[in-house]
Structures are given as C-alpha cells and as structure tokens.
Amino acid sequence: xxxxxxxxxxxxxxxxxxxxxxxxxxxxxxxxxxxxxxxxxxxxxxxxxxxxxxxxxxxxxxxxxxxxxxxxxxxxxxxxxxxxxxxxxxxxxxxxxxxxxxxxxxxxxxxxxxxxxxxxxxxxxxxxxxxxxxxxxxxxxxxxxxxxxxxxxxxxxxxxxxxxxxxxxxxxxxxxxxxxxxxxxxxxxxxxxxxxxxxxxxxxxxxxxxxxxxxxxxxxxxxxxxxxxxxxxxxx
Numbered sequence: 001x002x003x004x005x006x007x008x009x010x011x012x013x014x015x016x017x018x019x020x021x022x023x024x025x026x027x028x029x030x031x032x033x034x035x036x037x038x039x040x041x042x043x044x045x046x047x048x049x050x051x052x053x054x055x056x057x058x059x060x061x062x063x064x065x066x067x068x069x070x071x072x073x074x075x076x077x078x079x080x081x082x083x084x085x086x087x088x089x090x091x092x093x094x095x096x097x098x099x100x101x102x103x104x105x106x107x108x109x110x111x112x113x114x115x116x117x118x119x120x121x122x123x124x125x126x127x128x129x130x131x132x133x134x135x136x137x138x139x140x141x142x143x144x145x146x147x148x149x150x151x152x153x154x155x156x157x158x159x160x161x162x163x164x165x166x167x168x169x170x171x172x173x174x175x176x177x178x179x180x181x182x183x184x185x186x187x188x189x190x191x192x193x194x195x196x197x198x199x200x201x202x203x204x205x206x207x208x209x210x211x212x213x214x215x216x217x218x219x220x221x222x223x224x225x226x227x228x229x230x231x232x233x234x235x236x
Contacts, residue, residue, distance in 0.1 A: 011036050011112050014061045020087045020136065023128025032129075035118035041105040052099045054092020056113045060084050063109025064185055067101045068193065078193040080143065081106065081186075083171050087136060093119050106185050151196060154234065159195040160205050162234035164215070168224050179216075180224045209233070 011033040015021045021029060038061075041047055047058065050069065058065075065082045079101055082088055092099050093116045114122075122129045150159050164182070172180040192202045206222070209215050214229045215222055224230065 011038065014112055015059070018059055018085050018087070020059065020085075020132045021129065023132065024126065028126060028128070032114070032118075032122060032126075033112075035121075036112045036114050039111050039113050041109045041111070043105055043107050043109075045105050047103040047105060047111075048089070048099050050099050050102045054089065054097065054099055055116050056089060057087060057093055057116075057119050058089045058103070058111045058113055060086050060088075061110040061112060064106040064183070065103055065109055065111075066106050066190075067103050069101050076193050077196065078190060079147075081170070081183075081190075081194075090119075090133060090136060091140075156195065156197045156201060157205060157208075158234045158236055160191065160197070160202060161209070161214075161230045163191065163195050164209075164222070164224060165227060165230050165234060168227055172224070175223070180227070181218075182222045182224065184221050186222065 012026070012029045015024075015029050015033060021032065024032065039058075041063075047065065060082055062084055065086075065088065066078050067080050067082065067088060068076045068078045070076050088103060089099075123133060150162055154162065167182050167186065168180045171183045174180055188202050188206065189199045192199045195202070206215070206217060209230070210217055212226075212229065212233075214226045214233065215224045217223075
C-alpha cells in the first residue's frame with residue numbers, strides 16, 4: 001500500500017492543475033490517481049488511431065497533442081490542438097464506440113492515463129468529475145458548432161483570420177509591445193489543416209495579413225499585432 005501511495009503522489013500533484021479535476025479534494029484526487037498510470041510520447045508519435053478501441057482517458061501533463069482526421073489521399077484535418085491540463089479521449093469511453101479521430105504528440109508529451117472502468121466508476125461516484133465531463137462535452141459541441149459555421153459561411157480569408165484570433169487566446173504569449181506570439185510549434189501546414197485549405201494559400205494570406213499590419217512573420221513564429229483587425233477580417 002505504501003508503495004502504491006508513493007507511486008501515485010506525482011500523479012496527484014499533476015492532477016491538481018487540471019481543470020477537469022478541480023472540484024476534487026486531496027482524498028478524492030488520491031483515489032483517482034490510484035487508478036492511473038503515466039505515459040510519455042515522442043514528438044510525432046501516435047497516441048491512438050481513429051478506429052482504435054476507446055479504452056482510456058488521457059490528461060496532458062506537459063507537451064502538446066493534436067486531434068485530427070486523415071483522408072484517403074493522405075491529407076489531414078486538425079480538429080483541435082491541446083496543451084497541458086487538457087483532457088482527451090473521453091467520448092469513446094461513454095458510448096463504447098471506436099476512437100473517432102487520431103491523436104498525435106506535437107512535441108515530447110507526458111500524459112496520465114485513466115482506464116475506462118475506473119473512469120466509469122468516477123462518473124458514478126464523484127459528482128465533480130461528472131460535472132466536469134458535462135462541461136467538457138458542452139465545450140466540444142460549441143467548438144464543433146463554430147467550426148461548421150465557419151466552414152459554411154466564411155471564405156478562407158475569414159476562416160484563417162478567425163483561427164488566428166482563437167489561437168491568440170489559446171496559448172499565445174503577450175509581448176512587451178502588446179503583440180501576441182503564437183506557439184512556436186505551430187506551422188503553416190498546421191494552419192492549413194485547421195482551416196481546410198492548402199499551405200500555399202495560407203502562406204499567401206499570411207503575407208497579405210502582414211501587409212495589412214495585422215501580424216508579422218518571424219523566423220520561427222507568427223506574431224499578431226492587430227487582433228481587432230483580424231477579427232474584422234474574419235467577418236468580411
């Protein structure tokens with residue numbers, strides 16, 4: 001028992017910073033951690049494929065993960081990029097269906113993994129976890145609704161502008177001059193996969209946005225200098 005508690009302590013410490021488990025006290029966190037294990041992934045390593053059995057919930061401790069769908073032609077559509085504190089893989093645990101998308105580590109990533117049977121026990125016994133799950137699913141529905149709305153009603157210029165505005169609040173770093181540097185792991189290919197376009201089209205539009213004063217392109221990053229201008233561009 002002492003060994004199990006020692007092994008679970010680092011996991012408990014990690015869970016304290018995860019919004020999904022924010023409503024749990026230390027005793028409850030200890031019970032959750034007792035059913036978890038740590039897993040590390042290399043950059044570019046697939047965590048699970050679309051169609052795999054949904055047997056566990058993943059919580060990101062460090063690094064970044066993308067959730068995406070592959071096409072038969074080898075292209076990909078990025079549904080969401082996740083960072084520390086985010087949870088993924090919960091959908092397949094609820095309905096027992098196979099994974100609906102593929103998860104890949106964008107950088108070296110550490111996760112903690114909760115098996116399906118333990119997850120179902122927590123949903124039944126811990127109201128705070130159940131509430132967090134409902135909030136997570138509601139957020140996912142809102143995100144998908146926004147994505148569908150943009151695909152139907154915005155052209156590529158509007159979709160890219162809207163995407164950049166969202167990324168500013170999703171892990172962007174505010175610089176002394178008020179500009180916002182997007183995460184350095186973000187590539188133009190990633191942006192193309194997120195907005196349903198090609199890298200060439202995204203490259204051209206980024207150049208146009210830079211000419212309009214909305215952003216500047218640095219060697220290894222995109223820096224947003226006029227969020228209001230980008231927001232207006234997303235509504236054209």
